[in-house]
Amino acid sequence: MTIMTLIKNGVVIDTEPEPVVLGRVDVRIEGDTIAEVGPDLPAGPGAEVIDATGRIVLPGFVDTHRHTWQAGIRAVAPDITFGEYLRRVLGELAPRHRPRDVHAGNLAGALECLDSGITTLLDWSHIQNSPAHTDAAVRALHESGIRAVFGYCYPGPVEELAVATKGVREQLFDTSDGLVTMVIAALGPEIAGEERALAEWRLAADLGLPVTAHLGGHGRESAQRGLAFLEENGLLATPTTFVHALHYTDEEFKRIAAAGGSVSVSPVDEMNLGLGYPTTGRARAAGIPTGLSADTVVCSSGDMFSQMRTAHLLERGRPEGAGLGFTTRDVLRMATIEGAQVVGLADVVGSLRPGKQADLVLLRTDTLGMAAAHDPIGAVVLNADPSSVETVLVAGRPVKRGGRLLRHDLPAVLADLAETAGAVVKA
Known part of the structure; x- marks a missing residue:
């Protein structure tokens, strides 16, 4: 039997094609789908009515790139450089993670997202220490109730890449709920070389999967060379997200746009790690779908509000007023429908268009900070x-209500995370 839900009396914001305040209208949900948005909608027999008086109703946020497993090492290195991050986090702490630690981090990290209104997450997972680690990461995403795109990053020999990736897809992504899907998280060409990039992008094309990769964040020469390599080998025919696209020229951004690429910006981390000044406005000006991401909580906040504010501040603060045309509406679009474009789910989530999945957030306005x-x-x-996030729905199902997460024993989740934190850092 299809469950009917009616959200009434809220101030509704839609985001497609551009963010707009619709005013005090209702949202009707049939099962997992948005059915109608409009004034004075009838509840219908048996419908659950959510009174959104004094609330803002909007689409859930989309995080386009997060190393979710790192929830157990939050703030372990708040003031490091990127080189120190590679040494400390990926070189020392990542190998210490057992499968149970990956599960604890991914579950807590995904719940952190839901708690703060992020309903869709691209989990850029470079913690495949063994098949058991991969299984633990994916299982935690399913258990959390979030909508997730699992970015599978295989760290082993390139000769084993295809077999390992195809095995993960066949074994872990034959699911009926449709909430967790898969993309290729690539290490080439800038991190692991061009030979690996050829194998990763060709495998993605063979499997019909998009690619997300750290591209353009390792200096001007690396960015230029990597983009040229992808173009010369026809690899950008596969949808590709450029994570930390910091060192491209405006002309190169136009080429990325023409190829159908997208960009993921991590405004807090890109500044904190010394990677470079976020290219939010320049990427969007070239016509590239550009989303926001928390990246890692080892040296960044994990909520979308912090990312939106930082992106807004840094873009508007560009020299000589170059970014003053960037608005709060632009950054909200990046956090919703544009982020959905980046992760390949623009027809599924990111706005309140009828027919899309009912991934919604209700924010309180009866507080001193929002009144x-x-x-x-x-x-x-x-x-x-x-703290403003009162209610969160994913696929029409409440995962947070009355300011409290549902479906999970939160003290047990936190206890597992604390055990992980102690075991990994003190090892």
Whole structure:
């Protein structure tokens, strides 16, 4: 039997094609799908009614790139450089993670996302220490209830890449709920070389999967050479997300746009790690779908409000007023429908268009930090924080209500995470 839900009396924000305040209208949900948005909608027999009086209703946020397993090492290195991150986090701490630690981190990290209104997550997972680690990561995503795109990054020999990746797809992604899907998280060409890139992108094309890769964040020469290699070998025919696209020229951004590429910006980490000044406005000006990401909580906040505010501040603060045309509406679009484009789910989530999945967030406005806000979109971007998130729905199912996460024994989740934190860092 299809469950009917009606969200009434909220101030509704939609984001497609551009963010707009619809005013006090209702959202009707049939099962897992948005059925209708409009004034004074009838509840219908047996419908559950959610009274959103004093609430802002909007699509759930989309995080386009997060190393979710790192929830157990939060703030372990808050002031490091990128080189120190590679040495400390990936060189020392990652190998110490047991499968149970990956499960604990991924589950807690995904729940952290839901708690703060992120309903869709691209989990850029470079913790495949063994098949058991991969199984633990994917299982945790399923258990959390989040909508996730699992970015499978295989670290082993390139000769084993295809067999390992195909095995993971066949064994872990034959699922009926449709909430967890898969992409290739590639290490080439800038990190692991061009031979590996050829294998990764060709495998992605063979499997019909997109690619997400750290591209353009390792200096000007590396960015130029890597992009040229991808173009010369026809690899950008496969949808590709450029993570940390910091060192491209405007002309190169136009080429990425023409190839159908997308960009993931991590505004807090890109500044904190010394990678470079986020290219938010330049990428979007070239016509590239550009989303936001938390990247890693070892040296960044994990909520989308912090990322939106940082992106807004840094873009508007560009020299000589170059970014003053960037608005709170632009950054909210990046956190919702544009982020959905980046992770390949724009027809599924990211806006309130009828027929899309009912991934929604209700924000409180009856707090001192949110009261009397004249522009609801400005309030979401500049004033709200995770404590504002009262209700979260994924595929029409409440995962948070009344400010509390549902379906999980949170003390047990936190206890597992604490055990992981102690075991990994003190090892």
